[in-house]
Amino acid sequence: xxxxxxxxxxxxxxxxxxxxxxxxxxxxxxxxxxxxxxxxxxxxxxxxxxxxxxxxxxxxxxxxxxxxxxxxxxxxxxxxxxxxxxxxxxxxxxxxxxxxxxxxxxxxxxxxxxxxxxxxxxxxxxxxxxxxxxxxxxxxxxxxxxxxxxxxxxxxxxxxxxxxxxxxxxxxxxxxxxxxxxxxxxxxxxxxxxxxxxxxxxxxxxxxxxxxxxxxxxxxxxxxxxxxxxxxxxxxxxxxxxxxxxxxxxxxxxxxxxxxxxxxxxxxxxxxxxxxxxxxxxxxxxxxxxxxxxxxxxxxxxxxxxxxxxxxxxxxxxxxxxxxxxxxxxxxxxxxxxxxxxxxxxxxxxxxxxxxxxxxxxxxxxxxxxxxxxxxxxxxxxxxxxxxxxxxxxxxxxxxxxxxxxxxxxxxxxxxxxxxxxxxxxxxxxxxxxxxxxxxxxxxxxxxxxxxxxxxxxxxxxxxxxxxxxxxxxxxxxxxxxxxxxxxxxxxxxxxxxxxxxxxxxxxxxxxxxxxxxxxxxxxxxxxxxxxxxxxxxxxxxxxxxxxxxxxxxxxxxxxxxxxxxxxxxxxxxxxxxxxxxxxxxxxxxxxxxxxxxxxxxxxxxxxxxxxxxxxxxxxxxxxxxxxxxxxxxxxxxxxxxxxxxxxxxxxxxxxxxxxxxxxxxxxxxxxxxxxxxxxxxxxxxxxxxxxxxxxxxxxxxxxxxxxxxxxxxxxxxxxxxxxxxxxxxxxxxxxxxxxxxxxxxxxxxxxxxxxxxxxxxxxxxxxxxxxxxxxxxxxxxx
Amino acid sequence: xxxxxxxxxxxxxxxxxxxxxxxxxxxxxxxxxxxxxxxxxxxxxxxxxxxxxxxxxxxxxxxxxxxxxxxxxxxxxxxxxxxxxxxxxxxxxxxxxxxxxxxxxxxxxxxxxxxxxxxxxxxxxxxxxxxxxxxxxxxxxxxxxxxxxxxxxxxxxxxxxxxx
Numbered sequence: 001x002x003x004x005x006x007x008x009x010x011x012x013x014x015x016x017x018x019x020x021x022x023x024x025x026x027x028x029x030x031x032x033x034x035x036x037x038x039x040x041x042x043x044x045x046x047x048x049x050x051x052x053x054x055x056x057x058x059x060x061x062x063x064x065x066x067x068x069x070x071x072x073x074x075x076x077x078x079x080x081x082x083x084x085x086x087x088x089x090x091x092x093x094x095x096x097x098x099x100x101x102x103x104x105x106x107x108x109x110x111x112x113x114x115x116x117x118x119x120x121x122x123x124x125x126x127x128x129x130x131x132x133x134x135x136x137x138x139x140x141x142x143x144x145x146x147x148x149x150x151x152x153x154x155x156x157x158x159x160x161x162x163x164x165x166x167x168x169x170x171x172x173x174x175x176x177x178x179x180x181x182x183x184x185x186x187x188x189x190x191x192x193x194x195x196x197x198x199x200x201x202x203x204x205x206x207x208x209x210x211x212x213x214x215x216x217x218x219x220x221x222x223x224x225x226x227x228x229x230x231x232x233x234x235x236x237x238x239x240x241x242x243x244x245x246x247x248x249x250x251x252x253x254x255x256x257x258x259x260x261x262x263x264x265x266x267x268x269x270x271x272x273x274x275x276x277x278x279x280x281x282x283x284x285x286x287x288x289x290x291x292x293x294x295x296x297x298x299x300x301x302x303x304x305x306x307x308x309x310x311x312x313x314x315x316x317x318x319x320x321x322x323x324x325x326x327x328x329x330x331x332x333x334x335x336x337x338x339x340x341x342x343x344x345x346x347x348x349x350x351x352x353x354x355x356x357x358x359x360x361x362x363x364x365x366x367x368x369x370x371x372x373x374x375x376x377x378x379x380x381x382x383x384x385x386x387x388x389x390x391x392x393x394x395x396x397x398x399x400x401x402x403x404x405x406x407x408x409x410x411x412x413x414x415x416x417x418x419x420x421x422x423x424x425x426x427x428x429x430x431x432x433x434x435x436x437x438x439x440x441x442x443x444x445x446x447x448x449x450x451x452x453x454x455x456x457x458x459x460x461x462x463x464x465x466x467x468x469x470x471x472x473x474x475x476x477x478x479x480x481x482x483x484x485x486x487x488x489x490x491x492x493x494x495x496x497x498x499x500x501x502x503x504x505x506x507x508x509x510x511x512x513x514x515x516x517x518x519x520x521x522x523x524x525x526x527x528x529x530x531x532x533x534x535x536x537x538x539x540x541x542x543x544x545x546x547x548x549x550x551x552x553x554x555x556x557x558x559x560x561x562x563x564x565x566x567x568x569x570x571x572x573x574x575x576x577x578x579x580x581x582x583x584x585x586x587x588x589x590x591x592x593x594x595x596x597x598x599x600x601x602x603x604x605x606x607x608x609x610x611x612x613x614x615x616x617x618x619x620x621x622x623x624x625x626x627x628x629x630x631x632x633x634x635x636x637x638x639x640x641x642x643x644x645x646x647x648x649x650x651x652x653x654x655x656x657x658x659x660x661x662x663x664x665x666x667x668x669x670x671x672x673x674x675x676x677x678x679x680x681x682x683x684x685x686x687x688x689x690x691x692x693x694x695x696x697x698x699x700x701x702x703x704x705x706x707x708x709x710x711x712x713x714x715x716x717x718x719x720x721x722x723x724x725x726x727x728x729x730x731x732x733x734x735x736x737x738x739x740x741x742x743x744x745x746x747x748x749x750x751x752x753x754x755x756x757x758x759x760x761x762x763x764x765x766x767x768x769x770x771x772x773x774x775x776x777x778x779x780x781x782x783x
Numbered sequence: 784x785x786x787x788x789x790x791x792x793x794x795x796x797x798x799x800x801x802x803x804x805x806x807x808x809x810x811x812x813x814x815x816x817x818x819x820x821x822x823x824x825x826x827x828x829x830x831x832x833x834x835x836x837x838x839x840x841x842x843x844x845x846x847x848x849x850x851x852x853x854x855x856x857x858x859x860x861x862x863x864x865x866x867x868x869x870x871x872x873x874x875x876x877x878x879x880x881x882x883x884x885x886x887x888x889x890x891x892x893x894x895x896x897x898x899x900x901x902x903x904x905x906x907x908x909x910x911x912x913x914x915x916x917x918x919x920x921x922x923x924x925x926x927x928x929x930x931x932x933x934x935x936x937x938x939x940x941x942x943x944x945x946x947x
Binding site: 007009010012013014015016017018019020021022023025026028183184185186187188233234235236237238267268470471472473636637639640643644645646647648669670671675677678679681683684 | 821822826827828829830831832833834835837838840867868869871872877881882884885886887888890891892893894895896897900918919920922923924925926927928929930931932933934935936
């Protein structure tokens with residue numbers, strides 16, 4: 001391969017280093033109006049009245065809207081259409097939008113928001129999982145779900161769990177807590193809309209133009225062909241810009257009312273309220289293990305603090321139970337999950353969506369089991385690794401799997417097995433897995449998940465795709481693949497992406513899906529184009545198509561430009577298309593849509609740290625990470641994704657937490673919400689493991705999320721190694737370390753973490769037979 | 784009702800020298816340098832992440848030193864050379880820092896990049912061969928959520944070595 005596998009600069013690198021990339025807030029067309037949103041100061045209240053008359057009288061105010069102007073509900077999942085762009089009946093968290101103003105400048109818009117009078121009937125807020133499980137004092141947060149403030153309950157059982165526990169040599173139970181945290185993208189969400197000829201155009205810092213398109217159509221009650229959504233240059237998402245947001249709908253409505261461009265950029269404080277970040281999750285896990293360390297059965301319970309609305313929450317709930325079996329071969333598995341509503345900003349998908357929390361619990365739980373059995377934790381985990389080309393007990397199809405190689409790489413490089421044992425120094429180890437895109441769409445349909453078109457015109461190549469580059473480099477991946485197939489360089493390929501008017505559908509940048517899905521669609525489209533160029537060239541050369549070589553800007557005896565002229569003369573307009581639809585591999589049970597992916601990535605991680613027993617401070621010295629990416633289309637970008645994931649995982653493990661006091665966010669600012677700086681980040685050594693997946697483009701799998709997952713458990717494992725105390729909840733703050741040391745010194749369990757898991761009224765589990773052993777045998781052999 | 788917004792805003796003529804170009808503008812006295820650069824001068828390469836001086840994203844150089852443009856009023860920088868990311872390249876020739884950031888993948892989403900480039904420019908101009916720890920120290924006020932900082936450290940080191 002000529003360009004695939006090369007560490008080439010991103011195609012948009014120059015635009016980004018010169019400040020010429022245009023982000024949504026950089027746009028300021030003439031006559032732009034500025035929008036500000038009035039938000040609830042109460043975590044839970046009924047709205048009795050909204051008086052906007054004084055705001056409307058302020059000179060410079062052109063429009064004021066409330067929930068009555070946008071009454072149609074929306075939500076990312078079809079089953080939870082529970083949000084309004086503006087609430088006019090009830091507010092459910094501090095920051096819930098109530099009214100919006102369009103004015104000639106931002107200060108006037110802000111003054112107008114201040115002039116809106118809202119009368120509330122303040123209700124008792126529900127601020128914790130425990131409170132949400134109890135009967136509410138005033139009323140429930142949402143009018144669906146239940147009992148009390150429970151949003152969703154799931155219970156699934158695969159195989160003979162009771163029989164599995166009966167065979168176990170030992171059975172262990174543990175409880176863990178993973179605190180919620182937020183994406184903290186450097187770019188505040190921003191959207192700008194125009195309205196002309198009955199048509200709305202929106203530029204937004206979204207990860208998914210298609211889902212915004214759908215939500216706008218629903219709420220604005222306009223056909224999709226009257227709405228155009230364009231992804232502006234993107235200043236960071238990490239999952240936080242995957243929902244359709246109120247401000248995106250509001251600026252469209254205000255543009256329709258005023259006939260002028262309307263822009264809304266959230267303040268940093270508002271970004272904390274937009275949230276959709278990591279769910280706080282309480283977890284209980286019980287595992288049976290045979291004498292040799294092999295798992296015989298597992299029972300996993302989760303309770304998710306969902307915040308005030310559904311968002312992706314139903315999917316998040318299933319994800320807290322789905323992927324345990326994709327790392328370890330668990331012959332019998334029971335999962336019970338529960339999501340509750342609380343009066344906080346809604347939680348949703350953050351890098352790893354619903355899986356870093358159970359990964360944290362599972363890795364530490366297995367490590368404790370190994371110590372109970374007197375086995376090396378690394379060895380115990382290895383004995384239970386899934387094998388390639390197998391089906392898990394919950395029907396998930398594993399194809400390529402580089403777990404063993406990942407472990408070998410970090411073990412060798414870190415010297416974990418021969419580490420220096422002294423108090424205050426420790427090394428910890430963990431593994432993980434993640435999706436290369438969700439195997440099922442968010443709304444049920446039979447259409448492809450990604451589509452690419454290519455146009456060649458007299459030497460020029462343009463690729464069109466709905467995929468949104470959020471900084472991870474999806475544009476570069478598209479250009480690289482098209483260039484590889486057509487014998488060009490990525491810089492030769494023009495790109496049109498993330499524009500619902502001009503590009504075919506891609507479901508967007510979430511669930512680590514773009515390289516796999518848009519990549520496969522691009523391969524198909526490019527190969528069709530290549531075939532036309534080759535056929536025309538072969539005809540001119542008077543040879544067989546198979547004799548025409550493609551590469552280095554040439555097609556056979558001709559330059560690419562000459563070949564494109566020959567092909568256009570022969571075929572007319574040169575266009576080609578490719579699409580990707582994931583294989584239908586979901587199991588035969590309700591809820592099986594969450595978890596299947598065409599391929600899984602694997603990671604292994606070792607953390608080396610010093611932990612001070614006097615101060616409880618943890619200082620990370622170095623992290624080794626190996627990631628099975630299938631094939632690195634661009635190793636430079638893969639390393640960037642892996643390093644960024646490790647960084648974000650370390651932030652979650654050590655300091656990041658979204659917490660509340662009396663209904664208020666404790667620290668909605670970048671100073672007080674702690675995230676790692678240059679000074680906090682240790683050296684990271686990255687190993688790219690290539691297993692060449694049979695279905696990925698050139699064998700590629702995901703890179704952008706999986707490597708976050710092993711970092712928090714590896715860090716806690718290292719803290720135990722250093723100080724002999726278990727910190728069973730993150731972030732690992734000095735206070736928690738000191739409290740665990742105090743308990744240890746008093747002869748209590750040497751642990752800091754949740755004491756128990758609450759009683760939750762899970763329904764009886766749906767019992768699912770494990771898949772037949774040879775289910776994929778024929779298809780695997782065919783690959 | 785009391786209506787503050789009807790009162791005329793205090794304005795003053797301010798002379799600025801940005802990227803070597805001199806301009807005079809009539810500006811509301813409370814408008815920050817960040818806002819003036821982005822909204823009045825069209826220099827949108829300077830980004831913002833908090834507008835409270837917490838994230839480093841809006842860093843520009845004033846007299847060669849990094850300043851947070853969200854905390855600076857234009858009147859404070861009259862008579863001093865202001866440099867934004869638009870002023871780094873020589874014509875179409877990228878500055879060595881920009882070149883190294885592009886080559887090594889130090890810009891992912893690119894949103895923190897202008898601020899970090901300018902803070903790094905100030906560093907390498909005062910310390911032509913910074914160690915990794917010196918780079919960390921100089922850039923500690925600039926947050927980045929994408930890269931994990933590794934590639935940025937590599938890029939600043941590479942650029943410094945090329946410039947030296």
